[in-house]
Amino acid sequence: MARDRGIVTLMTPLPLPDVVEPAQLTAALRRGGVLDAGAVREVKVLHQQDVLVSHIIRLGLRYVGESAGAPQSLILKTPQASYAKTLAQGGRNEVAFYTQLAPKMPPGLVPRCFDGHFDEAHPTWYLLLEDLTGSHEIATKWPLPPSRDQAIAIVTTLARWHASWWDHPDLGETVGSWMSVDDSAKLMETFAGHYDRFADLLGDRLSEERRILYRRFIEQSARLFERYHSRRHVTIAHGDAHIWNFMLPRPGVADTVRIFDFDQWRINVPTGDLAYMMAVQWYPERRQALERLLLNHYHQTLLQHGVTGYTRGALDQDYRRSVLWHITKPVWQWSVNIPPLIWWNNLERVMMAVEDLGCEELLG
Numbered sequence: 001m002a003r004d005r006g007i008v009t010l011m012t013p014l015p016l017p018d019v020v021e022p023a024q025l026t027a028a029l030r031r032g033g034v035l036d037a038g039a040v041r042e043v044k045v046l047h048q049q050d051v052l053v054s055h056i057i058r059l060g061l062r063y064v065g066e067s068a069g070a071p072q073s074l075i076l077k078t079p080q081a082s083y084a085k086t087l088a089q090g091g092r093n094e095v096a097f098y099t100q101l102a103p104k105m106p107p108g109l110v111p112r113c114f115d116g117h118f119d120e121a122h123p124t125w126y127l128l129l130e131d132l133t134g135s136h137e138i139a140t141k142w143p144l145p146p147s148r149d150q151a152i153a154i155v156t157t158l159a160r161w162h163a164s165w166w167d168h169p170d171l172g173e174t175v176g177s178w179m180s181v182d183d184s185a186k187l188m189e190t191f192a193g194h195y196d197r198f199a200d201l202l203g204d205r206l207s208e209e210r211r212i213l214y215r216r217f218i219e220q221s222a223r224l225f226e227r228y229h230s231r232r233h234v235t236i237a238h239g240d241a242h243i244w245n246f247m248l249p250r251p252g253v254a255d256t257v258r259i260f261d262f263d264q265w266r267i268n269v270p271t272g273d274l275a276y277m278m279a280v281q282w283y284p285e286r287r288q289a290l291e292r293l294l295l296n297h298y299h300q301t302l303l304q305h306g307v308t309g310y311t312r313g314a315l316d317q318d319y320r321r322s323v324l325w326h327i328t329k330p331v332w333q334w335s336v337n338i339p340p341l342i343w344w345n346n347l348e349r350v351m352m353a354v355e356d357l358g359c360e361e362l363l364g
Contacts, residue, residue, distance in 0.1 A: 017126045019115050020059065020076065028115040028128060029070060038065035046073065052338075053087055053263075055080050058131060073131040074114065079124060087336065090263030091125035092118045097262035098127055101175060101236065108256040109161050111247075135255055136247035143345070145286045146243050148293070154246045155274075155294045157257040158238070159301035162270045165236040166307050176236065176267040181222075181229060188221045191328055194335040201334075210351060216363045217327060224362070227269055227321060233310050239264030241273035242281050271315065274298060275322035279353035280329055280346050287353065295319060324359040326350045 018024055022040040029035035042062040049056050057076040079091050098113035112130040119125060139150040146154065165171065172178040179187065195214055199206050217224075228234070238245070240261055249255040274295065278287050299315050330347035334340075354360065 032114045035070045038063045038067035075129040075131045077127040088123040094263040135253045145282050153257050155298050159298045162235040163305035184225045192218050198331045220363045235270045237268035238273050241277050271318040271322040279323040280326050280350045320359050323353050
Protein backbone atom coordinates (compact mmCIF):
# COMPACT_ATOMS: atom_id res chain seq x y z
CA MET A 1 0.00 0.00 0.00
CA ALA A 2 1.20 3.55 -0.65
CA ARG A 3 1.94 6.05 2.13
CA ASP A 4 2.40 9.81 2.01
CA ARG A 5 6.00 9.51 3.20
CA GLY A 6 6.99 6.25 1.56
CA ILE A 7 5.91 2.81 0.43
CA VAL A 8 5.18 -0.33 2.42
CA THR A 9 5.05 -3.48 0.30
CA LEU A 10 3.16 -6.13 2.26
CA MET A 11 3.74 -9.73 1.21
CA THR A 12 1.85 -11.14 4.20
CA PRO A 13 -1.83 -11.14 5.17
CA LEU A 14 -0.93 -10.50 8.81
CA PRO A 15 -1.53 -6.98 10.13
CA LEU A 16 1.76 -5.23 10.84
CA PRO A 17 2.31 -2.53 13.46
CA ASP A 18 2.54 1.09 12.41
CA VAL A 19 6.27 1.06 13.16
CA VAL A 20 6.88 -0.48 9.72
CA GLU A 21 5.67 2.67 8.00
CA PRO A 22 8.64 4.49 6.43
CA ALA A 23 8.21 7.66 8.49
CA GLN A 24 8.20 5.77 11.78
CA LEU A 25 11.12 3.55 10.73
CA THR A 26 13.06 6.69 9.80
CA ALA A 27 12.42 8.15 13.26
CA ALA A 28 13.44 4.90 15.00
CA LEU A 29 16.69 4.61 13.03
CA ARG A 30 17.54 8.23 13.72
CA ARG A 31 17.01 7.70 17.43
CA GLY A 32 19.33 4.72 17.14
CA GLY A 33 22.04 6.84 15.56
CA VAL A 34 22.27 4.86 12.30
CA LEU A 35 20.48 7.26 9.95
CA ASP A 36 21.24 10.96 9.60
CA ALA A 37 20.03 13.00 6.62
CA GLY A 38 18.32 10.26 4.60
CA ALA A 39 14.92 8.67 5.10
CA VAL A 40 13.31 5.26 4.63
CA ARG A 41 11.48 5.24 1.29
CA GLU A 42 10.27 1.64 0.92
CA VAL A 43 9.77 -1.35 3.20
CA LYS A 44 9.35 -4.89 1.89
CA VAL A 45 8.73 -8.18 3.68
CA LEU A 46 11.63 -10.44 2.66
CA HIS A 47 10.86 -13.49 4.77
CA GLN A 48 8.65 -14.56 7.64
CA GLN A 49 8.33 -17.57 9.90
CA ASP A 50 6.76 -18.78 13.11
CA VAL A 51 9.23 -19.83 15.81
CA LEU A 52 7.16 -21.67 18.42
CA VAL A 53 5.58 -18.72 20.28
CA SER A 54 6.49 -15.69 18.14
CA HIS A 55 6.41 -14.51 14.54
CA ILE A 56 9.61 -13.27 12.87
CA ILE A 57 9.50 -11.00 9.81
CA ARG A 58 12.61 -9.89 7.94
CA LEU A 59 12.11 -6.44 6.44
CA GLY A 60 14.10 -5.03 3.51
CA LEU A 61 14.60 -1.24 3.49
CA ARG A 62 15.26 1.26 0.71
CA TYR A 63 16.23 4.85 1.37
CA VAL A 64 16.10 8.26 -0.23
CA GLY A 65 18.96 10.68 0.44
CA GLU A 66 22.14 9.99 2.40
CA SER A 67 21.91 6.57 4.09
CA ALA A 68 25.51 5.35 4.39
CA GLY A 69 25.76 2.95 7.33
CA ALA A 70 22.00 2.54 7.69
CA PRO A 71 20.74 -1.07 7.89
CA GLN A 72 19.46 -2.60 4.67
CA SER A 73 17.23 -4.97 6.62
CA LEU A 74 15.66 -5.31 10.07
CA ILE A 75 13.91 -7.99 12.09
CA LEU A 76 10.36 -7.39 13.25
CA LYS A 77 9.29 -9.72 16.06
CA THR A 78 5.62 -10.05 17.05
CA PRO A 79 3.61 -12.65 19.01
CA GLN A 80 2.27 -15.73 17.29
CA ALA A 81 -1.50 -15.42 17.42
CA SER A 82 -2.14 -18.73 19.21
CA TYR A 83 0.13 -17.73 22.10
CA ALA A 84 -0.55 -13.97 22.24
CA LYS A 85 -2.91 -14.18 25.22
CA THR A 86 -1.49 -17.09 27.20
CA LEU A 87 2.10 -15.79 26.99
CA ALA A 88 1.43 -12.04 27.03
CA GLN A 89 3.70 -11.60 30.06
CA GLY A 90 6.58 -12.98 28.00
CA GLY A 91 6.08 -10.25 25.41
CA ARG A 92 5.98 -7.63 28.14
CA ASN A 93 9.22 -9.05 29.59
CA GLU A 94 11.06 -9.06 26.28
CA VAL A 95 10.07 -5.52 25.35
CA ALA A 96 11.19 -4.37 28.80
CA PHE A 97 14.52 -6.16 28.39
CA TYR A 98 15.39 -4.63 25.04
CA THR A 99 14.16 -1.13 25.87
CA GLN A 100 15.32 -0.85 29.50
CA LEU A 101 18.09 -3.35 30.29
CA ALA A 102 19.94 -3.81 26.98
CA PRO A 103 21.03 -0.14 26.75
CA LYS A 104 22.83 -0.54 30.10
CA MET A 105 24.80 -3.62 29.03
CA PRO A 106 28.23 -3.90 27.37
CA PRO A 107 27.95 -3.86 23.55
CA GLY A 108 28.13 -7.03 21.50
CA LEU A 109 26.09 -9.30 23.78
CA VAL A 110 22.58 -8.91 22.31
CA PRO A 111 21.15 -7.61 19.02
CA ARG A 112 20.52 -3.88 18.91
CA CYS A 113 16.90 -2.83 19.38
CA PHE A 114 15.63 0.19 17.45
CA ASP A 115 12.08 0.19 18.77
CA GLY A 116 9.77 -1.86 20.95
CA HIS A 117 6.33 -1.52 22.46
CA PHE A 118 3.91 -3.57 24.55
CA ASP A 119 0.25 -2.61 24.25
CA GLU A 120 -1.22 -2.93 27.74
CA ALA A 121 -4.76 -2.58 26.40
CA HIS A 122 -4.39 -5.65 24.16
CA PRO A 123 -2.16 -8.75 24.33
CA THR A 124 0.13 -7.58 21.54
CA TRP A 125 3.63 -6.20 21.20
CA TYR A 126 6.48 -5.77 18.74
CA LEU A 127 10.26 -5.42 18.63
CA LEU A 128 12.32 -3.92 15.83
CA LEU A 129 15.75 -5.52 15.99
CA GLU A 130 19.11 -5.53 14.27
CA ASP A 131 19.21 -8.13 11.48
CA LEU A 132 22.22 -10.39 12.01
CA THR A 133 21.27 -12.87 9.27
CA GLY A 134 24.26 -12.00 7.09
CA SER A 135 26.90 -12.12 9.83
CA HIS A 136 25.62 -14.70 12.32
CA GLU A 137 23.98 -18.11 12.38
CA ILE A 138 22.48 -20.58 14.85
CA ALA A 139 25.04 -23.23 15.86
CA THR A 140 22.98 -26.25 14.78
CA LYS A 141 19.58 -27.30 13.57
CA TRP A 142 17.40 -28.23 16.56
CA PRO A 143 17.79 -30.60 18.35
CA LEU A 144 21.44 -31.29 17.45
CA PRO A 145 23.87 -30.30 20.23
CA PRO A 146 26.76 -27.93 19.50
CA SER A 147 30.38 -28.76 18.80
CA ARG A 148 32.93 -28.24 21.56
CA ASP A 149 34.13 -24.92 20.13
CA GLN A 150 30.59 -23.68 19.57
CA ALA A 151 29.65 -24.55 23.14
CA ILE A 152 32.69 -22.70 24.53
CA ALA A 153 31.84 -19.61 22.50
CA ILE A 154 28.23 -19.69 23.72
CA VAL A 155 29.17 -20.14 27.37
CA THR A 156 31.73 -17.34 27.09
CA THR A 157 29.02 -14.88 26.08
CA LEU A 158 26.61 -16.22 28.70
CA ALA A 159 29.26 -15.71 31.41
CA ARG A 160 30.02 -12.18 30.17
CA TRP A 161 26.34 -11.33 30.30
CA HIS A 162 25.90 -12.81 33.79
CA ALA A 163 29.01 -10.97 35.00
CA SER A 164 27.63 -7.64 33.77
CA TRP A 165 24.64 -7.97 36.15
CA TRP A 166 26.32 -9.95 38.95
CA ASP A 167 25.04 -8.67 42.33
CA HIS A 168 24.25 -5.40 40.58
CA PRO A 169 22.88 -2.72 42.96
CA ASP A 170 19.93 -2.10 40.61
CA LEU A 171 18.64 -5.68 40.94
CA GLY A 172 15.24 -5.56 42.55
CA GLU A 173 15.31 -1.76 42.57
CA THR A 174 15.07 -0.47 39.01
CA VAL A 175 15.86 -3.79 37.30
CA GLY A 176 13.56 -6.75 37.83
CA SER A 177 11.91 -7.68 41.10
CA TRP A 178 12.50 -10.16 43.89
CA MET A 179 10.04 -12.83 44.85
CA SER A 180 9.20 -12.69 48.53
CA VAL A 181 9.07 -15.86 50.62
CA ASP A 182 5.28 -15.73 50.31
CA ASP A 183 5.57 -15.29 46.53
CA SER A 184 7.77 -18.37 46.21
CA ALA A 185 5.38 -20.39 48.37
CA LYS A 186 2.46 -19.37 46.13
CA LEU A 187 4.51 -20.25 43.05
CA MET A 188 5.12 -23.74 44.38
CA GLU A 189 1.46 -24.11 45.28
CA THR A 190 0.61 -23.32 41.67
CA PHE A 191 3.26 -25.74 40.47
CA ALA A 192 1.93 -28.50 42.73
CA GLY A 193 -1.51 -28.10 41.16
CA HIS A 194 -0.04 -28.31 37.66
CA TYR A 195 2.04 -31.32 38.67
CA ASP A 196 -0.99 -33.24 39.99
CA ARG A 197 -2.77 -32.82 36.64
CA PHE A 198 0.45 -33.59 34.75
CA ALA A 199 0.95 -36.82 36.71
CA ASP A 200 -2.68 -37.84 36.16
CA LEU A 201 -2.26 -37.29 32.43
CA LEU A 202 0.89 -39.43 32.23
CA GLY A 203 -0.42 -42.27 34.34
CA ASP A 204 2.00 -45.19 34.29
CA ARG A 205 4.32 -43.22 31.97
CA LEU A 206 5.53 -41.40 35.09
CA SER A 207 7.17 -44.01 37.30
CA GLU A 208 6.59 -44.26 41.05
CA GLU A 209 10.25 -43.41 41.58
CA ARG A 210 9.82 -40.12 39.73
CA ARG A 211 6.55 -39.40 41.52
CA ILE A 212 8.35 -39.78 44.84
CA LEU A 213 11.06 -37.40 43.62
CA TYR A 214 8.47 -34.78 42.69
CA ARG A 215 6.67 -35.13 46.04
CA ARG A 216 9.90 -34.77 47.98
CA PHE A 217 10.90 -31.80 45.84
CA ILE A 218 7.60 -30.03 46.53
CA GLU A 219 7.90 -30.77 50.25
CA GLN A 220 11.48 -29.40 50.37
CA SER A 221 10.92 -26.45 48.04
CA ALA A 222 10.97 -23.81 50.80
CA ARG A 223 14.44 -24.99 51.82
CA LEU A 224 15.61 -25.13 48.21
CA PHE A 225 14.42 -21.53 47.73
CA GLU A 226 16.78 -20.36 50.50
CA ARG A 227 19.62 -20.04 47.97
CA TYR A 228 17.56 -17.60 45.90
CA HIS A 229 16.36 -15.68 48.94
CA SER A 230 19.97 -15.15 50.08
CA ARG A 231 20.17 -12.51 47.30
CA ARG A 232 23.89 -13.19 46.98
CA HIS A 233 25.75 -14.26 43.84
CA VAL A 234 22.72 -13.67 41.64
CA THR A 235 22.31 -12.02 38.27
CA ILE A 236 19.87 -11.46 35.43
CA ALA A 237 19.21 -14.96 34.13
CA HIS A 238 17.97 -15.62 30.62
CA GLY A 239 15.47 -18.29 31.64
CA ASP A 240 15.45 -20.06 28.25
CA ALA A 241 19.17 -20.39 27.51
CA HIS A 242 19.23 -23.32 25.10
CA ILE A 243 21.89 -23.04 22.40
CA TRP A 244 19.37 -22.11 19.69
CA ASN A 245 18.87 -18.77 21.44
CA PHE A 246 22.45 -17.80 20.59
CA MET A 247 23.75 -16.55 17.25
CA LEU A 248 27.38 -17.32 16.40
CA PRO A 249 29.51 -15.37 13.90
CA ARG A 250 29.64 -17.03 10.50
CA PRO A 251 33.03 -18.36 9.35
CA GLY A 252 35.35 -15.47 8.56
CA VAL A 253 33.29 -12.91 10.51
CA ALA A 254 35.14 -11.25 13.39
CA ASP A 255 32.33 -10.61 15.86
CA THR A 256 30.86 -11.84 19.13
CA VAL A 257 28.16 -14.38 19.93
CA ARG A 258 24.79 -12.71 20.52
CA ILE A 259 21.98 -13.86 22.82
CA PHE A 260 18.32 -13.35 21.94
CA ASP A 261 14.76 -14.24 23.07
CA PHE A 262 14.39 -12.60 26.48
CA ASP A 263 10.76 -13.30 27.32
CA GLN A 264 11.71 -15.26 30.46
CA TRP A 265 14.49 -13.12 31.98
CA ARG A 266 14.47 -12.58 35.73
CA ILE A 267 16.71 -12.17 38.74
CA ASN A 268 17.97 -15.63 39.61
CA VAL A 269 20.85 -17.88 40.53
CA PRO A 270 23.03 -17.92 37.37
CA THR A 271 23.43 -21.68 37.08
CA GLY A 272 19.77 -22.03 36.12
CA ASP A 273 20.80 -21.02 32.60
CA LEU A 274 23.68 -23.50 32.48
CA ALA A 275 21.54 -26.35 33.75
CA TYR A 276 18.81 -25.60 31.23
CA MET A 277 21.35 -25.51 28.41
CA MET A 278 23.04 -28.79 29.28
CA ALA A 279 20.97 -30.95 31.66
CA VAL A 280 17.58 -30.24 30.08
CA GLN A 281 18.66 -30.12 26.42
CA TRP A 282 21.49 -32.64 26.04
CA TYR A 283 21.45 -36.41 26.37
CA PRO A 284 23.94 -37.90 28.86
CA GLU A 285 26.81 -38.72 26.51
CA ARG A 286 27.08 -35.18 25.13
CA ARG A 287 26.45 -33.54 28.49
CA GLN A 288 29.08 -35.66 30.21
CA ALA A 289 31.60 -34.89 27.46
CA LEU A 290 31.24 -31.09 27.82
CA GLU A 291 29.78 -30.38 31.25
CA ARG A 292 32.93 -30.07 33.36
CA LEU A 293 34.83 -28.26 30.62
CA LEU A 294 32.07 -25.68 30.23
CA LEU A 295 31.56 -25.16 33.96
CA ASN A 296 35.30 -24.56 34.34
CA HIS A 297 35.32 -22.15 31.42
CA TYR A 298 32.24 -20.33 32.71
CA HIS A 299 33.84 -19.83 36.12
CA GLN A 300 37.11 -18.59 34.63
CA THR A 301 35.23 -16.12 32.44
CA LEU A 302 33.30 -14.79 35.44
CA LEU A 303 36.59 -14.12 37.24
CA GLN A 304 38.04 -12.41 34.17
CA HIS A 305 35.06 -10.04 34.11
CA GLY A 306 35.20 -8.93 37.71
CA VAL A 307 33.17 -11.48 39.70
CA THR A 308 34.74 -12.12 43.10
CA GLY A 309 34.02 -14.38 46.05
CA TYR A 310 32.28 -17.07 44.01
CA THR A 311 34.25 -20.30 44.28
CA ARG A 312 34.37 -23.17 41.86
CA GLY A 313 32.84 -25.37 44.56
CA ALA A 314 29.95 -22.93 44.99
CA LEU A 315 29.34 -23.10 41.24
CA ASP A 316 29.14 -26.90 41.39
CA GLN A 317 26.64 -26.79 44.26
CA ASP A 318 24.53 -24.21 42.48
CA TYR A 319 24.64 -26.19 39.25
CA ARG A 320 23.42 -29.40 40.87
CA ARG A 321 20.69 -27.49 42.68
CA SER A 322 19.63 -25.87 39.40
CA VAL A 323 19.49 -29.25 37.65
CA LEU A 324 17.13 -30.43 40.37
CA TRP A 325 14.98 -27.31 40.00
CA HIS A 326 14.60 -28.05 36.32
CA ILE A 327 12.44 -31.11 36.92
CA THR A 328 9.74 -28.42 37.12
CA LYS A 329 10.41 -27.22 33.57
CA PRO A 330 8.54 -29.93 31.64
CA VAL A 331 5.51 -29.43 33.89
CA TRP A 332 5.45 -25.66 33.35
CA GLN A 333 5.89 -26.19 29.61
CA TRP A 334 3.00 -28.65 29.52
CA SER A 335 0.83 -26.20 31.49
CA VAL A 336 1.10 -23.54 28.73
CA ASN A 337 0.47 -26.02 25.89
CA ILE A 338 4.05 -26.36 24.67
CA PRO A 339 3.99 -29.53 22.51
CA PRO A 340 4.97 -32.94 23.98
CA LEU A 341 7.81 -33.15 21.44
CA ILE A 342 9.55 -30.58 23.63
CA TRP A 343 8.47 -31.24 27.20
CA TRP A 344 8.60 -35.04 27.04
CA ASN A 345 12.21 -35.11 25.85
CA ASN A 346 13.14 -32.41 28.38
CA LEU A 347 11.62 -34.56 31.11
CA GLU A 348 13.63 -37.61 30.13
CA ARG A 349 16.92 -35.70 29.81
CA VAL A 350 16.65 -33.77 33.06
CA MET A 351 15.72 -36.90 35.00
CA MET A 352 18.82 -38.65 33.66
CA ALA A 353 20.93 -35.65 34.71
CA VAL A 354 19.40 -35.66 38.21
CA GLU A 355 20.36 -39.30 38.61
CA ASP A 356 23.80 -38.87 37.07
CA LEU A 357 24.71 -35.89 39.30
CA GLY A 358 23.19 -37.28 42.48
CA CYS A 359 20.87 -34.28 42.81
CA GLU A 360 18.38 -36.20 44.96
CA GLU A 361 20.90 -35.90 47.82
CA LEU A 362 20.02 -32.20 47.99
CA LEU A 363 16.54 -33.13 49.26
CA GLY A 364 18.01 -34.38 52.52
